[in-house]
Amino acid sequence: MFQLQSSLRFPSDQDASGRTLGVEELDNLRRAIECGTLTSTKGTFVKSFEHAFAERLGIAHAYACSSGSAAIHCAIAAIDPEPGDEIITTAITDMGALTPILFQGAIPRFADVDPFTCNVTAETIARVISPKTKAIIVTHLFGVPAEMNAIVALANRLGIPVIEDAAQALLAQDHGRYTGTIGAIGCFSLQQGKHITTGEGGIVVTNDPALARRIALFINKAWPYGESNPDHEFIALNYRMSELQGAVALAQLGKLDDVLTKRDELAARLTARIATIAGISVPQVPPHARSAWWKYAVRVDAAIVPGGSPAVGKGLLERGIASAPRYIVKPAFECRIFREQNTFGSSHWPFTLATPEAVDYARARFPGTYDGLEAVLVLAWNDKYTSEHIEAIAQALESAVESARGVLA
Ligand SMILES: *Cc1c(COP(=O)(O)O)cnc(C)c1O
Numbered sequence: 485m486f487q488l489q490s491s492l493r494f495p496s497d498q499d500a501s502g503r504t505l506g507v508e509e510l511d512n513l514r515r516a517i518e519c520g521t522l523t524s525t526k527g528t529f530v531k532s533f534e535h536a537f538a539e540r541l542g543i544a545h546a547y548a549c550s551s552g553s554a555a556i557h558c559a560i561a562a563i564d565p566e567p568g569d570e571i572i573t574t575a576i577t578d579m580g581a582l583t584p585i586l587f588q589g590a591i592p593r594f595a596d597v598d599p600f601t602c603n604v605t606a607e608t609i610a611r612v613i614s615p616k617t618k619a620i621i622v623t624h625l626f627g628v629p630a631e632m633n634a635i636v637a638l639a640n641r642l643g644i645p646v647i648e649d650a651a652q653a654l655l656a657q658d659h660g661r662y663t664g665t666i667g668a669i670g671c672f673s674l675q676q677g678k679h680i681t682t683g684e685g686g687i688v689v690t691n692d693p694a695l696a697r698r699i700a701l702f703i704n705k706a707w708p709y710g711e712s713n714p715d716h717e718f719i720a721l722n723y724r725m726s727e728l729q730g731a732v733a734l735a736q737l738g739k740l741d742d743v744l745t746k747r748d749e750l751a752a753r754l755t756a757r758i759a760t761i762a763g764i765s766v767p768q769v770p771p772h773a774r775s776a777w778w779k780y781a782v783r784v785d786a787a788i789v790p791g792g793s794p795a796v797g798k799g800l801l802e803r804g805i806a807s808a809p810r811y812i813v814k815p816a817f818e819c820r821i822f823r824e825q826n827t828f829g830s831s832h833w834p835f836t837l838a839t840p841e842a843v844d845y846a847r848a849r850f851p852g853t854y855d856g857l858e859a860v861l862v863l864a865w866n867d868k869y870t871s872e873h874i875e876a877i878a879q880a881l882e883s884a885v886e887s888a889r890g891v892l893a
Contacts, residue, residue: 486883488804488876495868497677502866504680504739505732512731522727524548525709529730536737537687543665545696546689548725548733549703552651552673553580555686557587558723559647559669560619562690562698565590568837569618572609575815575853576602577623580673581649582816586827589834590618593842594817599855600768600783601625602811606634608852613642616839620646624653624663626862627776628769632658632666639667647671651686654679655744656776663776664689669699674729679743679776680736682729746867747777750874754780757878761885763788764796780863781811782881789888793861799884805877808862815853817845 495502516522516529524530530548538546549555565571567589573582575594585592596608602625609620620639622630632648639646646667650656653663654672664670669692672678674685688699701708706720725733755766765783769775786792797809816822822845825832835843847854863877 485887486803486879488880492872492876494805494864494873495866497681497864497866502868504736504743504867508735508738509732512735513728516727516731524724524727524730525704527727527730529727529734530725531730533725533730533734533737534687536734538689540737540740541662541665541670541689543670543689544691545693545699546687547696547699547703548730549686549688549723550725551580551684551723552578552649552671552675552678552686553584554703554721554723555651555671555673555688556581556621556647556649557584557721558688558699558702559621559671560584560588560590561702561720562669562695563619563645563647564698565618567834568616570612570614570616570838570842571619571621572604572612572617573621574602574604574623574625575817575850576625576812576857577649577816578651579816579819579821581621581623581651583821585621586821586834589837591616591834591838591842593617594815594845594850594853596850596852597856599852599859600765601628601630602781602853602856602860603628603630604635605631606638609635610638613644614839614842616842617642617644620644621649622646622667623649623651624656624776626767626781627653627656627778628767628781629653629656629658629663629773629775631770632661632663636666645669651675651678652778653776655740657774658770659772665691668692669695674733674736679778680733680740682725682732682736685725685729685733743867744776747865748774750867750869751775751777751780751865753871753874754877757874758782758881761882763885763889764881777865780865782861782863783859784861785859789885790890791888793859795888796861796881796884799887800880803880803883805880806864808864809860810857811860811862813857815845815850815857
């Protein structure tokens, strides 16, 4: 049986081994500390990061905030739904992309996904459009862009804004456009495990000046800094990024292109190596798209590999390689927050405003979601992998699949 060489360590995005943090970040941090201005309302680092980020993505406005969850919250607040309005989203995502919908009094309306990409599609979205639909959130899962042309065409026809959750898809492209810049608003995360990091952090982008103003206000207790006759205009929080994070973010942004190039090259190498393993489907990146390769997600066909994704995950672990079989394991609506509608006190608000269809989480309504989660096996991905790491992953995967199938290696 293939066994990982004990000397081969895998870089991890949870510590310095798999991060690009270095002297550039330290230099900026030193300048921030020496300057002594650590709030973004007075300092320069967060503003510089916002400008550089907007420029890199070719978009008019970018506002940094405290997390990817905060970024999603800003997007929803900018759209300003009425209580009980529905926001279409996916059940295969981070919970931080869902709870902001409820905090703004709206109802997450789950669309099914394509089982191969685990992304929502124009067809799955169309099935859950209702008179109460106020916005559509599109999550580009694992870094692979959703089919934005068809989704935006549908949304435009109905006059519904699209929010892109590009937390896993920084610098991914669909038809030559960066994910996050295609819909009305784009959201990104700078959390520890994302492409570039400040530990916690987020950023929101848009080309629409009215939405941009509301996003900036929502980050700043709805106080319009720099305008005449300012006032606290509406309900909003302090979601600001600090200058310490801004200092790190600015340095990290300078390393992003390199991170993407390396992840792309490494992914092409692994794909070439494992594409012919029976029962394994390599990531489906459409020809008109480029993945940001946040993770490398394969599908395991349980009809060919007995035990499916969990069996292969177990086999990989026995061979020294960690993975996440079935990703988040269950659709988000199976979590207690949705099953018990635990929100404000004992009120269950805003679920009390929902139509029965909007909160019908019957399994039969989500065949792609269950199929996708059952089959997916998520491999950690890192720009610091070398050809040795790729070879080890390929051999371990081959070996794990062969033992699960009872084929002698
Ligand atoms: C990471 C992530 C978020 C939340 O970001 P945080 O910075 O952890 O709050 C939201 N959506 C998706 C798809 C994510 O991967």
